[in-house]
Amino acid sequence: MGKTIRNSRTRTVNFITYALVIIAYIILQSMVSSGNIKSVLKGMLVPICAYIVMAVSLNLTVGVLGELSLGHAGFMSVGAFTGVTAAMAMFYGIPGVAPWLRLLVGMVTGAVFAAVAGLLIGIPVLRLRGDYLAIVTLAFGEIIKSLINNLYVGFDSKGFHLSMLEDKTNLLEGGKLIIGGPMGIGGIKKISNLTAGFILVMITLIVVFHIMNSRSGRAIMAIRDNRIAAESVGINVTKYKLTVFTISAALAGAAGALFAMNYSTIVANKFDFNTSILVLVFVVLGGLSNMLGSVIAAAALTILPEALRQFSEYRMLVYAIVLILVMLATNNPALRALIDKLKPGRKNEEKEG
Amino acid sequence: MSFLYFLINGISLGSIYAIIALGYTMVYGISKMLNFAHGDVIMVGAYICFFSLTRFNLPPLVAVAAAMLVCMVLGMTIEKLAYKPLRQATSLAVLITAIGVSYLLQNLALLLFSPNVKVFPSIVGNGKISMGDIVVSHVTIVTIIVCIVIMVGMTLFTGRTKIGKAMRACSEDKAAAQLMGINVDATISVTFIIGSGLAAIAGVLLCSTYPTLVPTTGSMPGIKAFTAAVFGGIGSIPGAFLGGLLLGIIEIFAKAYISTQISDAIVFAVLIIVLLVKPTGLLGKKTREKV
Numbered sequence: 001m002g003k004t005i006r007n008s009r010t011r012t013v014n015f016i017t018y019a020l021v022i023i024a025y026i027i028l029q030s031m032v033s034s035g036n037i038k039s040v041l042k043g044m045l046v047p048i049c050a051y052i053v054m055a056v057s058l059n060l061t062v063g064v065l066g067e068l069s070l071g072h073a074g075f076m077s078v079g080a081f082t083g084v085t086a087a088m089a090m091f092y093g094i095p096g097v098a099p100w101l102r103l104l105v106g107m108v109t110g111a112v113f114a115a116v117a118g119l120l121i122g123i124p125v126l127r128l129r130g131d132y133l134a135i136v137t138l139a140f141g142e143i144i145k146s147l148i149n150n151l152y153v154g155f156d157s158k159g160f161h162l163s164m165l166e167d168k169t170n171l172l173e174g175g176k177l178i179i180g181g182p183m184g185i186g187g188i189k190k191i192s193n194l195t196a197g198f199i200l201v202m203i204t205l206i207v208v209f210h211i212m213n214s215r216s217g218r219a220i221m222a223i224r225d226n227r228i229a230a231e232s233v234g235i236n237v238t239k240y241k242l243t244v245f246t247i248s249a250a251l252a253g254a255a256g257a258l259f260a261m262n263y264s265t266i267v268a269n270k271f272d273f274n275t276s277i278l279v280l281v282f283v284v285l286g287g288l289s290n291m292l293g294s295v296i297a298a299a300a301l302t303i304l305p306e307a308l309r310q311f312s313e314y315r316m317l318v319y320a321i322v323l324i325l326v327m328l329a330t331n332n333p334a335l336r337a338l339i340d341k342l343k344p345g346r347k348n349e350e351k352e353g
Numbered sequence: 354m355s356f357l358y359f360l361i362n363g364i365s366l367g368s369i370y371a372i373i374a375l376g377y378t379m380v381y382g383i384s385k386m387l388n389f390a391h392g393d394v395i396m397v398g399a400y401i402c403f404f405s406l407t408r409f410n411l412p413p414l415v416a417v418a419a420a421m422l423v424c425m426v427l428g429m430t431i432e433k434l435a436y437k438p439l440r441q442a443t444s445l446a447v448l449i450t451a452i453g454v455s456y457l458l459q460n461l462a463l464l465l466f467s468p469n470v471k472v473f474p475s476i477v478g479n480g481k482i483s484m485g486d487i488v489v490s491h492v493t494i495v496t497i498i499v500c501i502v503i504m505v506g507m508t509l510f511t512g513r514t515k516i517g518k519a520m521r522a523c524s525e526d527k528a529a530a531q532l533m534g535i536n537v538d539a540t541i542s543v544t545f546i547i548g549s550g551l552a553a554i555a556g557v558l559l560c561s562t563y564p565t566l567v568p569t570t571g572s573m574p575g576i577k578a579f580t581a582a583v584f585g586g587i588g589s590i591p592g593a594f595l596g597g598l599l600l601g602i603i604e605i606f607a608k609a610y611i612s613t614q615i616s617d618a619i620v621f622a623v624l625i626i627v628l629l630v631k632p633t634g635l636l637g638k639k640t641r642e643k644v
Contacts, residue, residue, distance in 0.1 A: 068445065124625060127632050131387060135583045136628055138576070139621035146618035165612055273576060277452055284449045313464060320456035324435055327450040331442035 014209050017292040021205065024299075025198040032194060040306060043262075048302045049197025050076075050259035053204045055282035055298040056291050057251035060208050062280070063288035064217070065244045066224030068134040071121070071141030072279050075114040075249040076256035077271035081148055083110030083257025084185050084266065085178050089155045091189065092176055099191040107200065107257040114253020115246050117144070122245035126238055141276055148268035153179040184267030185260070192262040200258055201295075204251050208291055211247070220244060221289075285326060358487045359609045360602065365493040365562065367601020368500030372555040373578030374585070374593035375507060376548035382524040382588040383544045386444060389451040390431060391552055392575015393458035398424045398553030399560040399570060400466050403473055413476040420553040428549025429542055436545075437538070462568035470567050473560035492561045499558065503551065504594050511590060520544055524588065577604075580624050586637025595635055600624075 028045060031037040058072045087106035090097055121140045128136055147164075154161040156175025166181075179185055211217045220240050222230040231237055260266045282301055286293030304322075308315035329335060373395060380388045398420040405416035435454050439447045480491045511517035519540045522530040531537050559574055560566050577600060585596025600620060607619040627635065 062445070068448075124629055128628060129632075131381075131587065132583060132628055132632060132634070134387075135580060136625055139580065139624050142576075143618045143621045143625075146615050146621075150612075150614045165614060281449055281452065284445055288445070316456065317460040317464065320453050320460055323453035324450055324457065327446055327453060328435070328438055331439050331446050333441065 010213060013292055014205075014213075017205060017209075017295060018202070020292070021198070021201055021295065025194070029194055029198075041303075044302060044306065045194045046192045046197050046262040047259060048299050049194070049201050050255040050262075051279065051282065051298040051302050052201050052295050053255035053258075054252055054279045055286065055294040056201075056204050056208055057248045057255070058279050059283045059286070059289065059291060059294045060211070060251075061244055061248045062283050063290070064212060064224065065220050065241065067241070068130070069137040069248075070134050070273070070276050070280070071137035071139070071144075072248075072252055073271040073273070073275035074121075074137075074141035074144040075117055075252035076259065076275070077141075077144050077148060077268060078117045078249075079107075079110030079114040079253025079256030080260035080266055080271065081151075081179060081185065081256075081268070082113040083107055083253070084188055084260045085153055085155075085160075086110075087191070087257075087261065088176070088178050088185070088188070089160070092155060099189070100196070102189075103191045103196055103258075103261060106261060107196075107254045110257030111250040111254040114256065115250035117253075118246045118249020119242060121249075122242040126241060138273065138276075141271075141273060145268050145272055148179070148184075149182050151179050152177065152181050182267070184265060184270075186265045188261060188264050188266065190262060190264060192258050197258060200254055204255075205291065205295075207247065207251070211244075212289075212291075216240060216243065281323065285323075355487055358489075359605050361487070361489055361493060361497075363602035363605035364598060365496045365601070366605055367581075367598035368496045369555055369559050369562070369574070369597075370578045370581045370601050371500055371594045371597025372503055372551050372558070373574060374582040374597045375503070375590065376551045376555075377579050377582040378585075378587055378590065378593040379520070379544050380548050381582070383520060383541055384436070384447075386436065386447045387451065387579070388548075389448070389575070390454040390458060391548065392571035392573075392578070393455050393462075394424050394428060394549050394552040394571070395556035395559065395575060396462060396566075396568060396571035397427060397458060398556035399473065399566055400462060400471075401553070402476070402557045403471055403560070403566055406474055406476070417476065417554065417557050420557060421550045424549040424553035424556075425546045428545045428552075432542055432545040437541075459568050459572075466568065468568060470565050473564040473566045475561040475564065476557055477561065492558070496558045496562065499554065500594075503554070504590075507590055516540070516543055577620070580621065583634055584624055584627060586634030589634075589636045589638070592634055592636035599635075 028037070032042060032045070054072060054076060058069060061067055061069045061072075083106035086109035087102040090102050090105055121137065124133075124136050150165050152163045152166070154175055154177045161175075211220070219230070219235045222233075222235060223237055223240060227237060256271070278301075279298075282298040283294055285301070286295070286297035305315055305319055308318050373391065376391055376394075377388065380386065380391070401423045402416045402420040405411045405419045406413065411419065431454055435450050436447060439450060475492050477491045477495050481488050482491070482494075483489075509517075511521055519530070519535045520543070522533065522535055523537055523540045527537050530540075555574075555578075556571065560570065578597065581596040581600040582593050583596070584600060585592030585594070603623055604616055604620050607616040611619060631637070
């Protein structure tokens with residue numbers, strides 16, 4: 001009995017999430033095509049999509065698997081730089097390729113490279129727990145930032161040339177330096193658009209919901225709730241943890257590529273510890289394992305600093321105070337009890353559970 | 354530029370990390386939270402000391418005392434207002450609140466002290482002494498001495514005094530400590546106060562060695578010191594000392610012998626490798642999982 005109720009509720013929440021994203025897309029897209037949109041908001045559409053994907057994918061690691069990750073921006077960075085490199089090389093190497101194809105290739109490349117990075121960082125995950133794991137992900141993010149800041153990648157008729165620390169790519173005539181160390185990538189063609197962002201958000205939601213409602217998803221949540229009990233009933237903890245880290249990283253990589261191709265220049269310092277934290281804030285405020293919450297929190301909190309523009313220099317201060325107050329309010333026992341009382345369904349579920 | 358010179362500089366930088374890491378480790382030990390605002394308390398301490406020295410022309414020791422006092426009050430206020438209501442909440446909720454506090458302090462500093470770079474005057478002057486063929490500045494030596502004094506002091510404090518013992522008891526088991534008549538809330542407050550006072554000292558020493566002061570000065574040393582605390586085994590005082598020193602030495606050697614630009618990457622890579630071999634840090638306690 002309990003199972004069917006929960007299933008139908010999950011299905012409703014998933015449906016609402018899809019519906020919300022689709023409706024938002026239709027409204028925004030019609031506003032964009034009729035030119036009826038403020039330029040500030042228009043410039044933020046792609047970043048909002050990218051942050052939604054980041055938040056949902058991080059929620060898979062933090063909420064569903066229950067491992068704190070402080071280096072999610074590292075995957076975004078890997079995706080951004082490899083994705084843009086691929087797209088630019090394609091632009092120079094094969095003349096006349098359609099922009100959407102370059103964007104697609106960039107996002108797929110970003111996802112693949114970020115997945116490899118996720119797999120690499122997933123290995124220490126198997127030995128570490130809790131805060132020690134969090135610190136490894138933090139360290140990983142910093143390493144990625146530091147390495148990309150010193151990476152030089154050029155492209156000419158002979159293919160790619162890589163060098164570290166200083167520019168030793170020695171490109172042939174007509175070659176292009178794509179990643180220029182601390183200068184990052186310049187001259188990016190802005191080929192990201194709202195439709196691509198929308199498709200990526202939908203793919204992310206479909207992937208994450210399918211995992212959560214599958215046998216693997218239940219295994220992952222069992223690991224989160226009680227690792228030892230999960231292991232003792234024969235769940236392969238190693239396999240599931242690596243799977244989650246890889247999928248989460250791949251989605252973040254695609255988001256990174258999408259994000260980067262919305263700007264003409266991109267530097268590694270954009271994806272630092274603060275960005276990881278920003279995404280973590282989306283996840284926690286939206287609610288752990290609550291993907292609808294992540295979508296709303298990511299969109300709202302990306303717009304909030306812009307909406308607070310009237311406070312000009314006080315806006316980050318207001319943001320910080322809002323953040324603290326929301327955390328204090330949502331964790332207030334009296335307020336919690338009140339919310340639970342207003343939701344009769346939840347009480348029944350607890351009794352059945 | 355000899356090996357010894359780099360070693361001394363490494364120990365000096367490591368001493369600063371160790372003092373910051375000590376604050377992290379004590380707070381973590383007692384309240385199991387990562388206090389991300391700790392790095393910003395360092396920055397506040399440095400600013401208070403800066404203004405005491407330049408604006409009010411106070412003598413250096415008084416300026417340091419003023420910085421410590423302000424930071425201690427700040428630490429206590431943060432704990433009372435932001436962390437105490439969340440005692441029962443999940444650790445993630447507390448973490449996000451700590452991040453909020455960190456943003457708040459940085460942006461307050463931005464408004465109050467302006468984003469302009471302040472050149473911090475060294476509290477012990479710019480003198481240098483030569484030992485054989487190497488020249489070491491006074492700041493370096495003072496930093497190392499201060500760190501040793503603090504480490505010995507804290508070890509004695511937690512081992513011998515009543516409050517110190519109460520702190521250790523609370524980090525082990527809060528409920529049991531309360532049953533033994535220990536005032537847990539007061540003990541946690543004391544821990545935050547001590548940690549913030551140490552942060553002020555670290556801020557002054559940090560800015561005396563690297564004299565640029567901006568509202569984000571504390572962030573990176575904060576993160577590094579946090580890694581140092583984990584490196585040594587979080588929750589352990591000798592661990593913070595060892596972790597801080599090693600991190601400082603590795604960083605200076607990486608800068609000197611490999612590359613300045615990727616020294617951070619090397620520091621963090623060493624951290625990951627150490628954690629792979631010893632998953633609870635160098636001196637961390639192994640906790641058995643109970644089923």
